[in-house]
Amino acid sequence: MTDHRTRMRRTMVERDAELAIVDEALDQLTGPGPEAGGTLLAFSGPAGLGKTTVLAELRRRAHARSCTVLAARGGEQEQSQPFHVARQLIQPQLAGTSEQELRAALGSWYSIVGPALGLCAPEQGAPPDPQGLRDGLDWVLTHLVVKRAPVTLVLDDAHWADPESLSWLAAFAPRAEHLPLLLVVAYRPDELPAHADAFRTLPGRAGQAPLPLAPLTPAAVAALVREALGDHADDAFCKEAWAVTTGNPFEAVELTAKVRGRGLRPVEENAPQLADLAAAQRGSGLVARLERLGPSTVRFAWACAVLGTAIPQDIAARVAALGTEEAAGATARLRDARILSAAGSPSDHEPETGLEFVHPLIATAIYRAIPDALRVALHGKAAAAVVDAGLGSSAAARHLLETHPENDPWVVRTLREAAGENLRAGAPDAARRQLARALREPPDFDERAAVLYELGCASLLTEPANTVNHLRAALAEPIDDPALRQGIVIRLAQVLAHSDRLAEASESLAREIARTPDVRARLRLQSEQFMWDAFNAAETDSPARSRRLARLADRLTGRDLTERYVIALRAWDACLRGEPVDVVLHHAGRVLERPFSWAHEDRGFEAPVLAAMVHMYADRPGRAEELFEAGTAEFERQGWRGAHLSFAYSLRAYIRYRRGRLVEAEELARSGLRLAERVGRRTPVHWYAIAILLTTLLARGRVDEAWELAQEHEFGAPFPAAVVFPDSQTVYAELLLARGEMRAAVVELESVDGRLTPRGIQNPAWCPWQLHLARAVAADDPQRARALAADAVRRARAFGASSAIGQALRVAAEVAAPQDRTELLREAVTLLSASPAGYELARALAALGFGLRDPDLLTAAVVTARECGADRLVEEATEILTGMGGTLPAAPPRADWVTEEEIRAADLAVRSEKDPGPASPDWALSAACRKLGTDRSGLRAALEAFARSST
Numbered sequence: 001m002t003d004h005r006t007r008m009r010r011t012m013v014e015r016d017a018e019l020a021i022v023d024e025a026l027d028q029l030t031g032p033g034p035e036a037g038g039t040l041l042a043f044s045g046p047a048g049l050g051k052t053t054v055l056a057e058l059r060r061r062a063h064a065r066s067c068t069v070l071a072a073r074g075g076e077q078e079q080s081q082p083f084h085v086a087r088q089l090i091q092p093q094l095a096g097t098s099e100q101e102l103r104a105a106l107g108s109w110y111s112i113v114g115p116a117l118g119l120c121a122p123e124q125g126a127p128p129d130p131q132g133l134r135d136g137l138d139w140v141l142t143h144l145v146v147k148r149a150p151v152t153l154v155l156d157d158a159h160w161a162d163p164e165s166l167s168w169l170a171a172f173a174p175r176a177e178h179l180p181l182l183l184v185v186a187y188r189p190d191e192l193p194a195h196a197d198a199f200r201t202l203p204g205r206a207g208q209a210p211l212p213l214a215p216l217t218p219a220a221v222a223a224l225v226r227e228a229l230g231d232h233a234d235d236a237f238c239k240e241a242w243a244v245t246t247g248n249p250f251e252a253v254e255l256t257a258k259v260r261g262r263g264l265r266p267v268e269e270n271a272p273q274l275a276d277l278a279a280a281q282r283g284s285g286l287v288a289r290l291e292r293l294g295p296s297t298v299r300f301a302w303a304c305a306v307l308g309t310a311i312p313q314d315i316a317a318r319v320a321a322l323g324t325e326e327a328a329g330a331t332a333r334l335r336d337a338r339i340l341s342a343a344g345s346p347s348d349h350e351p352e353t354g355l356e357f358v359h360p361l362i363a364t365a366i367y368r369a370i371p372d373a374l375r376v377a378l379h380g381k382a383a384a385a386v387v388d389a390g391l392g393s394s395a396a397a398r399h400l401l402e403t404h405p406e407n408d409p410w411v412v413r414t415l416r417e418a419a420g421e422n423l424r425a426g427a428p429d430a431a432r433r434q435l436a437r438a439l440r441e442p443p444d445f446d447e448r449a450a451v452l453y454e455l456g457c458a459s460l461l462t463e464p465a466n467t468v469n470h471l472r473a474a475l476a477e478p479i480d481d482p483a484l485r486q487g488i489v490i491r492l493a494q495v496l497a498h499s500d501r502l503a504e505a506s507e508s509l510a511r512e513i514a515r516t517p518d519v520r521a522r523l524r525l526q527s528e529q530f531m532w533d534a535f536n537a538a539e540t541d542s543p544a545r546s547r548r549l550a551r552l553a554d555r556l557t558g559r560d561l562t563e564r565y566v567i568a569l570r571a572w573d574a575c576l577r578g579e580p581v582d583v584v585l586h587h588a589g590r591v592l593e594r595p596f597s598w599a600h601e602d603r604g605f606e607a608p609v610l611a612a613m614v615h616m617y618a619d620r621p622g623r624a625e626e627l628f629e630a631g632t633a634e635f636e637r638q639g640w641r642g643a644h645l646s647f648a649y650s651l652r653a654y655i656r657y658r659r660g661r662l663v664e665a666e667e668l669a670r671s672g673l674r675l676a677e678r679v680g681r682r683t684p685v686h687w688y689a690i691a692i693l694l695t696t697l698l699a700r701g702r703v704d705e706a707w708e709l710a711q712e713h714e715f716g717a718p719f720p721a722a723v724v725f726p727d728s729q730t731v732y733a734e735l736l737l738a739r740g741e742m743r744a745a746v747v748e749l750e751s752v753d754g755r756l757t758p759r760g761i762q763n764p765a766w767c768p769w770q771l772h773l774a775r776a777v778a779a780d781d782p783q784r785a786r787a788l789a790a791d792a793v794r795r796a797r798a799f800g801a802s803s804a805i806g807q808a809l810r811v812a813a814e815v816a817a818p819q820d821r822t823e824l825l826r827e828a829v830t831l832l833s834a835s836p837a838g839y840e841l842a843r844a845l846a847a848l849g850f851g852l853r854d855p856d857l858l859t860a861a862v863v864t865a866r867e868c869g870a871d872r873l874v875e876e877a878t879e880i881l882t883g884m885g886g887t888l889p890a891a892p893p894r895a896d897w898v899t900e901e902e903i904r905a906a907d908l909a910v911r912s913e914k915d916p917g918p919a920s921p922d923w924a925l926s927a928a929c930r931k932l933g934t935d936r937s938g939l940r941a942a943l944e945a946f947a948r949s950s951t
Contacts, residue, residue: 013249014220015054018043018211022058029150029182030065038150038181040173042199044189045213047361048250051186054213055156058184062152067182068093070144070153074160076364077308080398082427083116085155085165086137090117093144105143112136112639115425116164122424126601128639131678133426134168135641141172142179149180157360158199159191164427170196215247224249225266228256233266240271244278250359254281257338286362287369293333296322300330301339304355305367306378306399311355318385319378331355339366379403383414393417397434405441412443416454423458426639431458449477453488456495464499468492486512486521487602490528494604498684500721502536520562526552527565531606534569534576535723542759546573553587561600564591565607572610578763581618581800588614598631599638605631609651613725617765619801621655621836622933622942628652643685646675650689654726657696658803659933660838663869666700669693681713687724690715691731699839701872703738710735727752727767734772742776749773764792765804771811778815785815802935803837810844821851829857833921838930839868846877855886860923863889867930898946902928910940 012019025039043051062069072088094102094117102119103110112128113136114120128136145151158166169185176183185199189212192199200210216224222238245251258277264270279285290298303319304311317327334340341358357363370378383399386392397418400411415438419431435455443451452474456467471492479485489512496505509529516522533545553570556563571587591611598608612627632648635641650672656665669692676689690713697706710716710732719729733748752769756762764770770792778785789812796804806828813824825848832841842864849857858881865873878888905924929935932942 012050012053012057013223014216015050015057015213018054018213019057021211022054022061025182026058026061026065026067026152029152029180030067036180038176038179038183040176040199041182041184042210043184043186043213044192044210046188046190048248048359049213049215050249051213052156052359053249055154055184055186059152059154062182065150068144068148068151070151072155072161072165073309074155074157074162074166075309076160076360077306077367078398079160079162080401080430080433081394082162082164082422082425082430083118085161086116086168087118089153089155090140090144091119093148094119106140108637109136109139112426113140115421116427122421124424124601126599126638126640127424127428128426129642129644130164130426130428131675132636132639132641132645134171136639137168138172138175142175145179145181150182151180152182152184155183155185158185158187158196159193160360161196163193163195163429166193167195170199173199216242216249216252217247218242221245221247221252224252225256225259228253229260229266234268236268237266237271237274240274244275250361251278251281254338286365289337290339290366290369293330293337296320296326297330297333300327301334301366302370302374302378303382304334304340304357305363305370306375306382308363309356312389313355315382315385315389316355318388319381376403383411387414392421394421397430401433401437408441409444412438412441412447412451415441416451419454419458423454428458428460429462432462446478446480449474449479449488450484452477453484453491456488456491460491460495464495467495468499471495482516482518482521486516486524489525490602493528493532497532497535497722500684502532502721503538505532506536506539523566524562527562527569527607530566530569531604534572534610535606537719537721537723537755539759542761546577546760549573558590558593561603564594564596565603567591568596568607568611571614575614575617576761576763576766578765578795578799580798584614585618585620588618592627597634599634599640599644605635605644605647609647613651616655616658617763617801617804619803619835619837619935620933620938620942621659622945623938624655625652625933626945628655642675643679643683646672646679646685646689648672649675650685650692653696654692657692657699657839659836660840660842660864660868660870660930662696662700662839665696666693666869669696682720684720684722684724686713687715687720687722687728691724691726691728694731694735695726698734698738699868699870701870701875703735706735707739725766727756727769729755730767730769730772733769733776737772737776742779745776746773749776762795763799763804764796764808765799765801768792768807768811770795771808774811774815782815786812786817789815802831802835803840806832806835806837806844807840810840810847813847822848825851830921833923833926834929834936836930836933836935838864839870841926841930842868842870842873842877846873846880849877850880853884855881855884858884858886859889898928898931899924902931903943903946906932906939906943909936910943 021041025041028036029038043054045051059069059071070089070093072085074085078084097105099120102114106113110120111123112133115122116133116137155161155169173183187199218239221242222235225238225241226233241252241255245255255274255278258280259266264273280289290301299320300316300322303316306319307316313327313331317324320327322330331340338358339362340355342355379399379402383396386395386399393414396414400415403411415434419434419438422434423431432455435451435458439451439455442448452470456470456474459467459470471488474488475485475492489508493505493509496502496508506529509525509532513522513525513529516525530545530549533539539545549570553567556566558564558567567587568591571584571591574587575584588611596608596611598605608631612624612631615621615624615627628648628651632645632652635644635648649668653665653668653672656668669689673689673693676683676686679685690709694706694710694715697709716732729748729752733745733752736745736748749769749772752767753773756767756769761767770788774785774788774792789808793805793808793812796808809824809828809831813821813828816824825844828844829841829848832844835841842861845857845861845864848854849861858877861877862874862881865877882888901924905922906928909925929939932939932946934942
């Protein structure tokens, strides 16, 4: 039997240039000094040009330099098995680790990445999203690299890696240069999938293209021949060997082995026989050679070809229907024939893990030579064999995907189990393939609806249109289980809503509500309908829906999750319609009397988000942030790091904006936008991220940058059908207004009026379109501007939040007659100084200070604007202040650090019997309100929360 290691070492000819690059990369990885570090190498070339041999030598040299080596290989038969490559890379490094040690090592990532890596079973509950799982894999690999540095990661046959592993590694690859990691891949360029294009471009300090392996020259083939057959091999024989192998190293090495095995003398007169010998190494020649080894050996080889790589001999024997001794004999014959070898490493550092083919070309040729019907049958036997061997339904599923439908309940059950495992492990695409195959089996009549429902759940993130079709087909089936039917309807409404088809979502729920006799089940469906109606910007009967919601919510006690969802929607609706802030906070408080999960398995996160957001509009942004921090942490623990986390970051940015913490708001908004870009442009999460970032940039005075961002992201008409806050069209109009495009802004804002007013959305704290429109028409129609501003002030007073009233008063002063401005601005400053709205306070102080030519007010405006990060406002107020002969104030202390003086002022205000009314602002109390994130009425709760956080 040929020694695999010796053969691979012997065939390393004409690869000096490639190995020099390998040595240079290893020197960089293991060397001292600032130049040390990781990089990325890729070797490309058609089959047989020696990629595996080069990687084997690279691994040997890495081991010699005391590197930790992580190695994996893609398999033609394993491409449908998710995380097959990731498991090969990481599992061996954690082998022998107890569950307690794994939990300690992986921390919060344990339940997210553990199932994907085969380290633990998936937990019940909502699965991680694919992006969250990739982030977790990034963390695990980075942690391993840092802990076991220097590390060499080697992926052979990357073109056959499973999509989940390959897309993860391709995205991770650029990080190699920032870690003590040499990441090396080898692939066939014509077969590399599009999602692995990062390997073609090789970003990083290596600064080189993928290294293509060239065929061997005649001289190199002659050297191989003479090394194997003796120096007496003549030139003509060697030249013919090169010609029939076209310089392919694998074929050249195999040819010399055949010549030696035949006892053929390497002389010119025998050269004509080389063509036939070479042909026997591939295609029909290889098959004929295999058949000469006998029927049992052929069956065993076929079984191995079906099983793929790292083939357990006992399972192959069962698939081939051979006994133990027959299988051992077949293995020996196939090894002698240079068809099979021991799997694993060419070094002593890594143990053998089973059998594998000497070269993938051989495996492919044998697999394709199996008669079609027999190949299907062998996959069926392989599925049963791996399940019986304890390898689980996921290992069996890849074989069942290759079988023909036979109405077998075991096949349906196994595929559903595998799909459930893969879905909970974060591989929805694999689950979708398995459930689609289960549907073709087909399932029993009474099981079909459940399979369609599961298929809809699996395709939710990637194929929303197909999800709708699957779920509607499920509803067309007879369903005896009311809970299953309700789950299908709710999931259908969810995917319709997330596809910007909110009216259809509401209609599907309405039809089901009408046919649902159970009161509690009907309430659950009603809660879902109320929610999607609330998000539908084109809803036609919004006032009637609000009345129905109020009647229902006001009689509920909040005894279960469904009732609390309805009450949360009532609080949100009251906020939008501008009902008194005490009513809004009352309903929100009913919802939050007990913990309110943001990541419930079969509930959306929208209602908890709305319950938090009403606090922001009601001048309790500190409480809103507290809720968002808890919700964001829950998303991260769950592995929801795509759309969910983007929403969380973007809305937290909006809360910071409303508090006047613009620098932090911009950072969070950009984080939210980066996550939204992963989800896709013009999706709901993308609209939120862009609108909030634009609003923040405008507040900071960077109008040109905001316009460029809007153009880059196509922020404009058509605006989404879903309600977005801040309202996208209003933000776009504000941007036009900032650019001086008044007429265009008027058109947009009048459109907003036509959209929101019929729906009864009147709260200027939620959408200040009237204030923007007043500014836009002030020059041409001052009376209309004043009427718009006055109505906005009226609505703000009805709502009762100081920040909303103060903002409306400031704009009313801007468009008012000169003699009326001072009184309006004084009240605005008084109200805003006792609110958490720092940016609005700075604007009102600047306007009043300019109108009165008061250096003290302008100084306060500069200090407050600095705290906020409102750079343009700082410049404008500073210019006016210095023009009046005033002096610039010193830089303020850290904006969010509450001083003892401010705590005392807040405590005194809490103990005070009544509001002091329109007196000069207490600036210590004002700072406390901004830093604690509350108005005066919320100081007691804010101080209690501050005390808890300080202990």
